[in-house]
Amino acid sequence: MPELPEVEIVKQSLNKKIKGKIIKKVEVKNRNLRLKVPLKFEKYLENQKIIKVHRFSKYLILFLSNNYICLIHLGMSGTVHLVYNKKKNLMTNMSFYHSKQLPQKHNHISIFFDNFKIIYNDPRRFGFFEILKEKSFLKKRFCKLGPEPFDSRFNLNYLDKNLKNKEKNIKSFLLDQNFVSGIGNIYANEILYFCKIKPSKKGKKLTIQDYKNILNYTKKVLLNAIQKGGSSIRDFRNISGSSGQFQKDFKVYQREGLSCKRSNCKGIIKKKNISKRSSFFCNFCQK
DNA sequence: AAGAGGCCCTGATAGC
DNA sequence: TGCTATCAGGGCCTCT
Numbered sequence: 001m002p003e004l005p006e007v008e009i010v011k012q013s014l015n016k017k018i019k020g021k022i023i024k025k026v027e028v029k030n031r032n033l034r035l036k037v038p039l040k041f042e043k044y045l046e047n048q049k050i051i052k053v054h055r056f057s058k059y060l061i062l063f064l065s066n067n068y069i070c071l072i073h074l075g076m077s078g079t080v081h082l083v084y085n086k087k088k089n090l091m092t093n094m095s096f097y098h099s100k101q102l103p104q105k106h107n108h109i110s111i112f113f114d115n116f117k118i119i120y121n122d123p124r125r126f127g128f129f130e131i132l133k134e135k136s137f138l139k140k141r142f143c144k145l146g147p148e149p150f151d152s153r154f155n156l157n158y159l160d161k162n163l164k165n166k167e168k169n170i171k172s173f174l175l176d177q178n179f180v181s182g183i184g185n186i187y188a189n190e191i192l193y194f195c196k197i198k199p200s201k202k203g204k205k206l207t208i209q210d211y212k213n214i215l216n217y218t219k220k221v222l223l224n225a226i227q228k229g230g231s232s233i234r235d236f237r238n239i240s241g242s243s244g245q246f247q248k249d250f251k252v253y254q255r256e257g258l259s260c261k262r263s264n265c266k267g268i269i270k271k272k273n274i275s276k277r278s279s280f281f282c283n284f285c286q287k
Numbered sequence: 288a289a290g291a292g293g294c295c296c297t298g299a300t301a302g303c
Numbered sequence: 304t305g306c307t308a309t310c311a312g313g314g315c316c317t318c319t
Contacts, residue, residue: 289319290318290319291317291318291319292316292317292318292319293315293316293317293318294314294315294316294317295313295314295315296312297311298310298311299309299310299311300308300309300310301307301308301309301310302306302307302308302309303305303306303307303308
């Protein structure tokens with residue numbers, strides 16, 4: 001669920017809080033994430049300075065002063081929390097992510113700094129941590145991933161080369177990290193709405209204008225989400241979205257049965273499973 | 288080779 | 304009330 005914009009927000013927050021700081025201690029309570037947290041994980045991190053935090057696609061990349069690199073993927077329910085040590089008895093916490101409180105359960109990893117710690121929480125444990133020996137391994141690690149939508153390699157030629165004559169539908173392409181990386185189910189739905197393309201449209205049926213719209217709106221939708229602080233994500237603890245803000249921005253996602261927001265469009269938002277993922281689209285303006 | 292589908296996991300919710 | 308079934312989703316793997 002954290003897609004590129006949400007991970008970008010976490011990256012920005014981390015850079016503000018932990019860049020230049022030294023890791024005092026690391027505690028792993030549960031190594032059984034999507035990938036096993038390496039036994040030496042703590043050793044690689046402890047006493048190292050965080051040089052900087054980068055992001056590629058949905059991955060956080062922590063550069064350490066010993067040249068090791070810590071990769072973090074939030075999976076679909078991973079959150080990062082910042083907890084301050086207060087003088088008084090209480091620990092207050094603020095989240096990098098939108099959950100307001102530090103959850104009681106599933107706090108798997110704690111990274112301690114001088115007067116605060118960051119905590120990795122992940123109920124479904126689809127997230128993972130990896131250690132890379134140095135920079136050059138990054139390239140290899142990400143070599144199979146497609147370009148981000150902002151990458152100049154993501155262009156008309158690239159789309160034509162990859163989509164032409166393909167039976168696979170465009171929705172699956174947008175979710176395929178080896179084709180374009182950073183987009184997840186929520187933004188894939190939103191992007192296709194803006195493109196006026198129905199999610200089930202096959203690659204081979206896409207027109208040049210479709211290509212142009214895809215190039216345009218993949219960027220626009222993600223950038224807009226980043227600007228809004230990743231606010232368009234729903235809270236996994238609150239699927240109904242009653243706590244608020246986020247849902248307002250969605251054009252189609254989780255709007256089954258509601259009317260299309262496009263002015264003068266009389267369409268109704270439909271929900272349909274495409275390749276096992278829920279897809280939302282306007283039955284009128286998305287062709 | 289391309290594309291579809293399964294699996295990992297927990298928690299919220301629907302249905303009986 | 305309390306049970307079970309279903310769904311949610313990212314990445315990787317296997318099968319056809």
